[in-house]
Amino acid sequence: MSNYIRLESASVIGVEGNIVVVEVDIQNGLPKFEITGLADSTIREAKERVRSAIINSGYEFPLGRIIVNLAPADIRKEGTSFDLVIAIGILLSSKQISTADDTLNALIAGELALDGTVRSIKGTLPIVEAAKNNSKQLVYIPAINIHEAKLIRNIKAIGVRTLRELVAIIEGAPVQENFDNDDINVSNTEHVNDFTDIVGQTHAKRGMLVAAAGSHHLLMVGPPGTGKSMLAKRIPSILTPLNEDEALDVRKIQSVSGLLLQTNVLNAARPFRAPHHSITATGLIGGMNPPKPGEITLAHHGVLFLDELTEFSKSELELLRQPLEDGKIIIVRAGTSIHFPAQFILVAALNPCPCGFYGSKTKECTCKDWERKRYINKISGPLRDRFDLQIEVREVDIEETKNKSDDMLTNLSSADMKECVLKARERQLNRQGKVNSKLSSKEIEHYIKMDNGAEAFINQAYKKLGLSMRGYHKVLKVARTIADLEGVDYVYSNHLAETLTYRSMEKYY
Missing domain, CATH: 3.30.230.10 (Ribosomal Protein S5; domain 2)
Structure with missing residues (x-):
């Protein structure tokens, strides 16, 4: 036998x-x-x-x-x-x-x-x-x-x-x-952090709303203490919940990483990862032997927040370019290619200069021009170009704290903003089957319709601002998201004008 x-x-x-x-x-x-x-x-x-x-x-x-x-x-x-x-x-x-x-x-x-x-x-x-x-x-x-x-x-x-x-x-x-197992429970987690906690910052909150609605990468720049981290930590509270397939993807990553909690409930809350700037390249993108997921994979279907962006190693930041473009990272070990998913919204924050107070209304910047340029150039042009929205976060005037009722966005809760995001996402999925940030150049031509005034506006902005083709496409995709938030089918010049206000980093280069 x-x-x-x-x-x-x-x-x-x-x-x-x-x-x-x-x-x-x-x-x-x-x-x-x-x-x-x-x-x-x-x-x-x-x-x-x-x-x-x-x-x-x-x-x-x-x-x-x-x-x-x-x-x-x-x-x-x-x-x-x-x-x-x-x-x-x-x-x-x-x-x-x-x-x-x-x-x-x-x-x-x-x-x-x-x-x-x-x-x-x-x-x-x-x-x-x-x-x-x-x-x-x-x-x-x-x-x-x-x-x-x-x-x-x-x-x-x-x-x-x-x-x-x-x-x-x-x-x-x-x-x-x-x-x-025939039944799987999908739970919605209530977020402790709410946008009503933040007074003022109307422009920044609007940028957060647009980023969440279209899954756009967002870069915030502003002096210390203006609320950049507070804003970033509240963006998960306005994102759409994970569907069952997405929740299962997130659980698989957690299972492989040994982070899965002992529960049979699929959590519908999107991941939020905020690694410290001292993280290694392996910890950020994945690796080791055997290869393990890094922070960009742990943020899959969620948000990766990089605070104090210029404190990260420049070589590590450059490693983000492939996953930001492809939605995955490929790690080669012992002749074997291993793919880790990495579709996330990148939210980053940084000070405008080494001392932190360039452009501040309350404190004078002590940095020299060459110091500011060297500082900001730690972020390469190709990486900067991958941020769809670049917004300034300024100090809040004391009067803003007293006149909350005059600020519509200040009075909006995360639940109200989330409802706006849900409606905008629904329009995108019904129209093209994906969020606006994922549109290819051919899909942009097909799905983003502009009136004559908007076409003339964007052509003039393209020449005047010296936009790259990638930057041009990003302007159109963000404008399409703003139009979706307003519930209209066409992109108009006011949508494009608002989009250009989210390119504030250019004055620092």
């Missing part, structure tokens, strides 16, 4: 799960334990974990030559999720346990402690999703990760705590808890 056993597990590449066939064969010969199939060091180290777990669970570790092959052999496998399936394969191959044929069609993933306890693994959510996409009906995973499996519909997931518990289940013992 053959000692060959074929089981299935999964590995995670990027944020996607990939089915891996685990073949186990025990042959006569000198005792040897080999794992083949382009396994990394953590998998090769599984030999000692599996050996101890089997012995400490009350089974015998078989003598002879044990060969474990992970297929396909041309794809690199990483992580500790293969321990459990290898141990089960060895026990089945050595005839110490038996199971029905249908159980062998299940997917098994989990890390083993030396005493046979099943430990948690990263990436359970994409692993279970891969099982479902490959027509699996059943998965065995660590009990501590069972909440992640609950987020995938129409697949049964059984959480196990020890190797002996899994053996008992596949030999026919009753399962105490079955997780068969």
Whole structure:
């Protein structure tokens, strides 16, 4: 009788799960334990974990030559999720346990402690999703990760705590808890921060509203203490909630990063990430070995806020150019290209000069012209050009704090602004199936309609301001968003005029 056993597990590449066939064969010969199939060091180290777990669970570790092959052999496998399936394969191959044929069609993933306890693994959510996409009906995973499996519909997931518990289940013992998921809850999180907390700053709030409505990147410049960080932290409160597919994408990234909370509820709140300027390039865009998502991926479908932008390394900021353009980052490690999604709204803030008070009404700038230019030129032209909106955030006059009723935007709550964003987004999706910031040059020609006055206005602005073609297209896309906020089908000259007020950085160059 053959000692060959074929089981299935999964590995995670990027944020996607990939089915891996685990073949186990025990042959006569000198005792040897080999794992083949382009396994990394953590998998090769599984030999000692599996050996101890089997012995400490009350089974015998078989003598002879044990060969474990992970297929396909041309794809690199990483992580500790293969321990459990290898141990089960060895026990089945050595005839110490038996199971029905249908159980062998299940997917098994989990890390083993030396005493046979099943430990948690990263990436359970994409692993279970891969099982479902490959027509699996059943998965065995660590009990501590069972909440992640609950987020995938129409697949049964059984959480196990020890190797002996899994053996008992596949030999026919009753399962105490079955997780068969037909319903997934999507919750809306109430935001503590509200735009009503900010007095004045009408122009900046309007810019925030436009950025949220069209998913436009936004750069704020202004002296210290003018509320740039407060404004940025409130932009998630006016964004549209995640739909179920987007929420699942965010959860998969959190699962791979080990940040997923123990809940079966898909949070509809969009991510908000605000890394410190001391972050490394790897921490910002992703990397390491094995590659892990960086802050730009953790901000996927949400907001990435970079405060004190000029304090970040210039080389790190330049790394943002590809993901801002493509919506993803490609990391190459050991000859393998790994894709991480990175579709986010970039919100950044900086002071206008080293001392921070250039253009201030209350304090005099002490910087020399060359110091200001060197400071602002830490942000390269191509990176500046990727900000659709560039707005000044000035000091609030004391009279503004006394006359709140005269400022319509000051009186608008985040809920009111969010309603405006929802309506504008709905117009965009009904018209073109995507937000305005994602329109290509051909789509701009097709979907952005202007009257004769607006066309003459933008042609004159193009020549007078010396706009690049990218800048020209960004002006049109932002103007289209402003028109959507007003609920009109055509872009008029007043929409273009307002858009040009969101290019205030040019005077600092």
